[in-house]
Amino acid sequence: MSYLVLARKYRPRNFTEMVGQEHVVQALTNALVQQRLHHAYLFTGTRGVGKTTVSRILAKSINCQGVDGQGGITAEPCGVCQACQDIDSGRFVDYTELDAASNRGVDEVQSLLEQAVYKPVQGRFKVFMIDEVHMLTNTAFNAMLKTLEEPPEYLKFVLATTDPQKVPVTVLSRCLQFNLRPMAPETVFEHLTQVLAQENLPAEPMALKLLSRAARGSMRDALSLTDQAIAFGSGQLQEATVRLMLGSVDRSHVMGLIDALSRADGASVVAISEGLRLNGLSAASALEDMSVVLQRMAVLQAVPSAAAESDDPDHHEMLRLSQAMPADETQLLYSLCLHGRTELGLAPDEYAALTMVLLRLLAFKPQAPKVQQALAPVAQKKTLTTAPVRPIEATAPSVVPSATPVQIRNLPIREATEPSERTMPKVLAITEEGHFWAQTVGQLVANEAVTALARELALQSQLIARDTDQWHLRIESESLNQGTARERLQAALNAQGFAVKLAVEIGKVTDSPAQRNAAALAEKQKAAENLIQSDPLVQDMIQNFGAKIVPGTIRLIS
Template identity: 45%
Template sequence: MVTMTSLALARSWRPKTFSQLVGQDHVVKALTHALDQGRLHHAWLFTGTRGVGKTTIARIMAKALNCTGSDGSGKMTSEPCGKCPACLEIDAGRFVDYIEMDAASNRGVDDIAALLEKAAYAPSNARYKVYMIDEVHMLTNHAFNAMLKTLEEPPEHVKFILATTDPQKIPVTILSRCLQFNLKQMPVPLIVEHLEKVLAAENVQYQANALRVLAKAAQGSMRDALSLTDQAIAYAAGIVSEEAVRGMLGTLDDAYLVRILDSLTAKDGAALLATANEMGERSMSFSLALADLSSLLQKIAAAQVVPESVLEDWPEAGDIRRLAQSLSREEVQLFYQISITSRPDLSLAPDEQTGFAMTLLRMLAFRPGSETVRAGGGTVPPPPSATPRPSAPAPATRPAPTASAAPLTPTVSAPAAPAAAMATAHAADRPDWHALMRQLPVRGLVQQLAFQTELQVWDDSPAGVRATIVTPMPQLASEASVGRLADALTAHFGKPVKVLVEKGEVEGKTVAKVDAQIHQEKRQNAEQMIAADPFIQQLEKEFGAKVVGGSVKAL
């Protein structure tokens, strides 16, 4: 019995000519012109992420350099015939003068020395001996140094093709000896178009939305897209449908994301938790869910600024336009920021579902509470219970001001006071103590005293001002410091100010406490930025590195 086997789509659909190559027109144009004009460099470097065509281009170049045509008398060409011995053997992987070397497993100086020693000999049965070194950034420094001279002035019959996914690790001495081409990531529409051609030729039925999901999951790699399509064909065992693809990948339907945003718009916490529970029952990836939610929010934000950015062929186009109207720009920006910064925190949660649910509740809790302008032009009033936050704490006890009390100078702003305090005091008579302490030209211990106090009583009369302040640190209230603080206040208001200091805990926040809180928030933001940094995440993943707690400082 003969067992029938078939090649993977990524192999059977590997381009054989430049005309079949997808998404790299800028590279194809440069190489075809060089081949047609006979102006060839001796070394090329192709950079780009996995699955974008680096090895494919190298093989096509090797065929173009050595093609002899179907009649055996052809010359170097940008359109290899695919029928001559050189083309057929290169496609089959057995052409003796085309050598592919994996630098990840042959990275030492001895490996490079052996390769360069063979380069001195003429090709066996070809115009050029072509060396293709894949993942060249994996070579050691000694190996790079060993190939410098040969790479700069190779024999006339030798061509070098280098490929890497990380050009930053290649020494500049190597880069300067090569023509460098950066291969682009494949955009989703281009991947979808190519997959449609492949599945049509393979006689496989599919849904267009299923191909979009596969293209997004490929993250710019055509090889990954074809491999995922292979998996989807086997998984679906019939029509490659969107439901089957999402089930295979563990991704969620956009309907879940729309439900989440609708629940946030309606401030329905129960609906948010119900959606998270339903996603958990279907074993969906919550990390991918946050990534997809970030992508949807980006489209909504773009629709609010540039409405024509929403394409009609998007299945979610109608929901994007509707949410762009129902959500304010501030809300969209806030939800986006929370979604991207919460992904690293999922690993710290008891489980991913708990972390995801807390992320949704955080979005609900931190929605802008002040009056905001909708995308459609309407306004949303603040909640009835919301009251303006006082810029300075109201006094615990304070005698009512006399009729002779004079208003303060215009340079001092009047704070808002709670309604209960307004019955016994006039907020306009009191200075903004926080702002005032920052304005005073005092330094050293006097500044420390000013920053550690809260205004208790401000009795203003034509004869002068009697100010009573409270501090939890009486050791700062020396006679000299209090006197210098009174002198600074006298100079500021242009009338005598007498300062009385009492020991006690402050009811509000001193300037020092406010500064400490701001510093703490900056440090936490800095820690979140470090945790979300892709380079730091790569270090943690590859080397097991850890960020020392408390070591991050905000600039």
């Protein structure tokens, strides 16, 4: 006897067996109980979430004859009558499935519609099921519109698609639409546990969790991967073998990477990344697992009470890391991991790309070296030696005194005072509207709601006045007054809750967000220079060693 794969063997035969689509099941069940049947249904959703399965169950529900042959429309098809058995086996003459991916032309659709004039032969209703309906040509869609809108009373249409955006609105408006959601890993895990219990196959919980995550919301994919894992593990599902099959990264590697990053240990980061390469583990999987752990860490940092609400075996290690890594670094690393996955395919070597993504955190990792720490080696010098001048770097600051005047160069400074309005450059004329506009634009930029030319338009413009339904902006550059940029900025403001239109004029600008940013930066630069010049150790070097600060070489890092 041939083996039947799990995805087919455990395909739901009725609504009670459906998993993870309660909202669709409830709506269809109520409609069947109340006999309020629509003539056309559209089921949307990603692959393997149950679109075709729901279609077959619906066809059985409206054609079920009952165990005694006297049944009617029901939300609980018997599964034993001739109609139910024939639909399950694919030989019910009044249920037709058309695969639009391979039958997408007008001729195939017309051939199907020609059958609509004939009443059901065996069942109560004819059911036309068109799978991947978005693949039909425009001519094919047009050919079915009239029949789809006013079919005979004995005909029901069921359409299914993974891409509803490609279905014409003329078709969408004629259908009752249901969106089948991707299934949560927890839902997939529970179902796999039940399936394997019925199959009498031993499985480690962590192995099933790996399969549940790898399925990406598709129950069919989860069952197919389980079939593959059973064969790979010789009838057993163990975490180690499933990881090897999927190319998943062991949690210990992920924890090691995050721990090394929290300690700014670049050598360990590179070593672990190289270990992933040698073991043939997936770089994308490493970033994905890191994102999962970092998300849990962020929750622990924001909600400390969640520390005692998990039975995850790695919970204690994640708790330790959440306490070792600052919250802002956790957020930054999470963002880098998410965006880094898109970069893997662009690099000639995905493991090199992985290393660069991880080292990027170290490059942007906040550090606050004190001036005293930077210049401490000088205080310990007892004698003068002749040496070439070297710039002071942030990672290994040092100053070597010499017989000639010493130049203090390229000293990065992080600490500076906040800007105040009274010390801003005179070219900036502070206004109330400027305050409001600067805050509004700051939120748009932070949320990445405006980019490119629209972002520059927002930053370089000055808000002159606000009417009820219109805001007046002024810019100096005519090149920024582009219709597309203005429309995008206006759309971003509307999404932010400001239902207004923008009117833009050309003129002198004295209070724009860009001017405020430049003024704030200038004041921070001035505060940084004052901090260096007034430092006692720097003054001591100037007086005792003839050192001098090279103008323009004090650089702000943040």
